[in-house]
Amino acid sequence: MAALRGVGIGQGVATGPVRRMAEALPAPENVPTTLGxxxxxxxxxxxxxxxxxxxxxxxxxxxxxxxxxxxxxxxxxxxxxxxxxxxxxxxxxxxxxxxxxxxxxxxxxxxxxxxxxxxxxxxxxxxxxxxxxxxxxGVAAPGVPDPGYPFVLVARDLAPADTALLDLDKVLALITTDGGPTSHTAILAREKGIVAVVGAVDAAGLADDETVIVDAAAGTITTEPSADELARATARAAEKQAADTAPPTPGALADGTPIALLANLGKPGDAVDAVARGAEGVGLFRTEFLFLSSTNAPTVSAQREAYRELLAAFPGRKVVVRVLDAGADKPLPFLNDAHEENPALGLRGLRALRASEDILREQLTALAEAQAETEADLWVMAPMVATVEETAYFTAIAREYGLRTAGIMVEVPASALLADRLLAHADFASIGTNDLTQYTMAADRLLGSVASFQDPWHPAVLRLVAEVGRAGAALGKPVGVCGEAAADPLLAVVLAGLGVGSLSMAPAALADVRRALAQHTLEDARRIAAAALAADDAGAARAAAQAAAAPDPSLPTR
Structure with missing residues (x-):
């Protein structure tokens, strides 16, 4: 028996025989054409x-x-x-x-x-x-194999087209040697509820038909498992399946402390699945889908209809809508398509909207009209806010349109460090851990060569979250998290311990996070968070939290 390590996605476990993804087609030779x-x-x-x-x-x-x-x-x-x-x-x-x-x-x-x-x-x-x-x-494109029986898929990484259409009746679990927790493969696996371990470098040595246990909760792949290990894994999988199909309950810690569990959505049509999985509302609705495929800004009426459809799915519940998060890194000809040497640090988010304020005003108009036609509790927030002045600007312009609850996304260290001053103007803060990690660690979250730095478990990132949590508690302002970190069950417990009151994630992750929160009191969560904060790096923080979450040495860590 050997245990290979990577980054687990979710809390699932699966067993089965390995099938490897076919290698890429060889590059063609540069020879002159004979056809013309x-x-x-x-x-x-x-x-x-x-x-x-x-x-x-x-x-x-x-x-x-x-x-x-x-x-x-x-x-x-x-x-x-x-x-x-x-x-x-x-x-x-x-x-x-x-x-x-x-x-x-x-x-x-x-x-x-x-x-x-x-x-x-x-x-x-x-x-x-x-x-x-x-x-x-005239040959088949490299893709997911079909051996005729259920299997564990092993690949260097998966193309989005393959991940999106995986047959979950045949693919028991997914292992990749490349990628990290915020890669496309990881995000799509989480959304589809696939048992996955990514970034398992040593998995390159796995052979076809070799039986393995893929444990996403532990981030391990066990080779040559014993009969007892296989039986325990099968039992765990059955228990998780039963829990996943149980009627959902509101998110809460073991002592009853409420932690709202919300959904990250990209289109109004995604709301049906979120409601079915027990989402208590929406913590992040990305409005970019209306803009990114257009050469012109969408009309107010087109936006209003999309927002109305979304809000109608959540009567009486909180729906947080992020205004357009675009700019130099997502160039739009009607917003800003100027070339920038470092677009991640350029004219993006609220900065880009202020430079084209008519687009922001049209979006707020559509949101206000949709709110008037529905019964949802609409909250709006601005992306990439870095200063007190930007916060005051956005909340003031939102109130011009009768939008009662206006907040900010905390995605850069500046806004986290000055959270008390920003929250003096904003009604709430939502922490975007993907970008906050990127900017804190100076590591592009889309660049594989620095993937090891892109980990929201890093104590530097957790300290910034704690700063926002303290500011929110002192001012009585809600603080949530809507980055990928919220979908990590153990990290969700840590975030609750740092003062976060709501967690927003892909709907498929709600059940795992709900169960993890229910196993710990607020006092436990604070103790687990303190253990993670005392560590020196991301790996040590994760290990410290695992140990603190299972204080009895006779119990397995989660």
Whole structure:
């Protein structure tokens, strides 16, 4: 028996035989065409169009984050700039295969250099290029195997198109050697409730048909398990399944202290699943879906209808809507598409909206009109707030439109360190742990080479959360978390101990977090949080919290 380690996604456990993902197709050779430029051009255009159409069909079969990712891939495949690059190489005498391979590689490097949202899209280009090459060669694109029986999938990483359409009747669990807790694979796995361990480097040595136990709660893969270990894992999986299907209850600690469990949503249609899973409201509604696929800003009426649909799904419940979070890292021609050397630190979030205030005012108008037509408790918040002046500006403009509850996202250290002053103006604070970790650790959360720094368990990040929690308690202002950290069950307990009163996450994570909170009192949560804060790094903080959460040495850590 051996235990391989990675980062677990969720609290699930699964057992089964390993099946490895096929390796990528080899790169084509740069040899002159024998067919002629016209024939090569036609081959390339048809292959790219076929792949884009296939990605669009896949997008139509899913919803939520998976749909957004696949739609983005389809748009990238048909990008005019990319088409021009392919054409240029074919005109110079290249084959369609080489033109596609080289153009995609160059485009990928350009997007990586830009970083931010576009940098995140760069990783998708590998998958698109592989699919186009497979069409040109007349072979199947590398993808999820189908051995004819349930299996544990092992891959370097998964393309969004594959993760989005995993057959959960066949794929028992997912193991990747690359990626981290905020990677696309991890986010989609969490959303779909897949048992997953990511970033398990040593899993590269696993062989087909080798039986393993994948324990997401512990972040381990057990090889050569004994019969007793397999039986215990199977029993745990059955217990979790029973708990997941039990009627949901409001989030609370063991002593009754309420911790509201809310949903992160990207489209109004996602509300049905969130309600079914027991979401007590919405902690983050991302309005970008209305804007990112448009060349013009959406009209007030189009926005109002989308917001009304969302709010109608949560009568009498809190719904927190984030105004447009875009800018240089998500360039929009009607907002700001100027090139910036470091877009993560540029004109984004509220900064971009202030530079185009008419877009902000139209959004607030639509939200106010939707609120008047529904019974939800609408809260609005601004992204990327860094100063007291920005806070005062946003709350004042929100009140102009009759929006009663206006708050801020705490995503940069400045707003956390001055939380008491910002909360003197804002009605609430919502901590975005993804960006807060990025800016605290100076590590791009979309850059794999610094993935080890992108961990919200780091004590520096937890200290900043504690600062906001203290400020909220002192001023009687609600403090929530809406980053990926809220979906980590043990970290959710720590956040409660740091003064966070609501946690917002992908709906699939609600059941695990609900159970974890119910096992600890507020005093326990504060003790566990103190143990994590006293550590020197993220790994030690996680280990210290695990030990504090299971003080009896005879009990297994969670």
């Amino acid at each position: 430029a016209d024939a090569e051009r036609t081959r390339a255009q048809e292959a790219i169009a076929d792949v884009a159409a296939d990605l669009t069909r896949r997008a139509e079969a899913v919803d939520g984050a998976a749909q957004e990712v696949l739609e983005a891939q389809a748009m990238i495949a048909e990008d005019p700039t990319l088409a021009d690059e392919v054409e240029e190489r074919i005109a110079a005498g290249a084959t369609a295969e080489w033109a596609v391979h080289d153009a995609f590689a160059g485009f990928r490097a350009s997007l990586e250099a830009i970083g931010g949202y576009l940098g995140e899209r760069a990783a998708d280009l590998d998958d698109i290029a592989q699919r186009v090459l497979a069409r040109l060669r």
